[in-house]
Amino acid sequence: ARRLVDAVEEAGRRIFEAAQKERSRRGMGTTSTVAVLVDKVLFLAEVGDSRAYLLRRGQLKQLTKDQSLVNQLIESGHLTPEEAESFEHSNINLQALGTSETVQVDLTFVELRQGDRLMLCSDGLSGLVHADMLRSTLSDTKDLAECAGKLIGYAEAGGGHDNITVVIVDFDGEGLV
Numbered sequence: 568a569r570r571l572v573d574a575v576e577e578a579g580r581r582i583f584e585a586a587q588k589e590r591s592r593r594g595m596g597t598t599s600t601v602a603v604l605v606d607k608v609l610f611l612a613e614v615g616d617s618r619a620y621l622l623r624r625g626q627l628k629q630l631t632k633d634q635s636l637v638n639q640l641i642e643s644g645h646l647t648p649e650e651a652e653s654f655e656h657s658n659i660n661l662q663a664l665g666t667s668e669t670v671q672v673d674l675t676f677v678e679l680r681q682g683d684r685l686m687l688c689s690d691g692l693s694g695l696v697h698a699d700m701l702r703s704t705l706s707d708t709k710d711l712a713e714c715a716g717k718l719i720g721y722a723e724a725g726g727g728h729d730n731i732t733v734v735i736v737d738f739d740g741e742g743l744v
Contacts, residue, residue: 568610568674568676571601571603571610571612571674572612572672572674574601574612575599575601575612575614575664575670575672576669576670576672578599578664579614579664579665579667579668579669579670580668580669582595582596582597582664582665583664583665583666583667583668585665586665594666595665595666596663596664596665596666597615597663597664597665598613598614598615598616598617598660598663598664598689598690599612599613599614599615599617599664600612600613600617600618600619600631600687601613602619602685602687604679606742607678607679607742607743608676608677608678608679609676609677609678609679609685610674610675610676611630611631611674611675611676611677612672612673612674613631613632613634613672613673613674613675614634614662614663614664614670614671614672614673615633615634615635615660615662615663615664616633616634616635616638616660616690616693617631617687617688617689617690617732618630618631618633618687618688618690618693619631619685619686619687620685620686620688620701620705621677621683621684621685621686622683622684622685622686622702622705622706623680623682623683623684624682625702625706626702627698627701627702627705629698630675630677631673631675632673633690634660634661634662634671634673635657635659635660635661636656636657636659636660636661637651637654637656637657637659638651639661640654657694658690679738679743680738680743680744681738681739681740681741681743681744682737682738682739682743683737683738683743684705684735684736684737684738685735685736685738686701686705686718686733686734686735686736687732687733687734688718688732688733688734689729689730689731689732689733690729691722691727691728691729691730691731691732692718692719692722692731692732692733694729695721695722695725695726695727695728695729695731696718696721696722696725700721701718704717704718704721705735711735711736711737714735715733715734715735718733719731719733
């Protein structure tokens with residue numbers, strides 16, 4: 568877990584340094600959600616608002632917590648999740664790799680079980696495809712490439728105004744219970 572956090576912090580430093588060296592790159596940054604599997608434990612390191620979801624027995628759970636203004640307003644009780652959907656400043660991240668010399672990496676973990684499905688995605692997907700559609704598509708579409716293609720298609724149909732990135736992994740190994 569420590570090496571994972573160190574690697575994400577190092578990536579942030581390198582992006583920041585590259586941005587400082589070249590004027591055209593100033594202000595560039597990216598969000599990141601990185602997963603590492605150690606035995607049965609999946610560790611997730613996050614900066615920004617890219618997300619990780621776990622589908623287990625038909626139930627979808629968001630594993631990461633957005634480092635965004637809108638999420639902070641929801642947590643403090645100033646916005647409801649319904650109000651957040653139409654909030655005009657929903658695209659403001661509190662952190663991104665490369666925008667400052669240091670970042671605060673959020674680390675979480677989950678013990679995996681046989682049959683779990685993990686999805687990592689950018690906000691270009693999660694911001695345009697409702698959680699119910701994510702759950703049903705991840706549940707109903709067994710082929711990973713087909714599932715990813717459907718989700719990207721839904722995001723594009725929803726406006727596709729941002730980068731759309733998705734990675735889906737099934738965990739079916741005999742070492743999982």
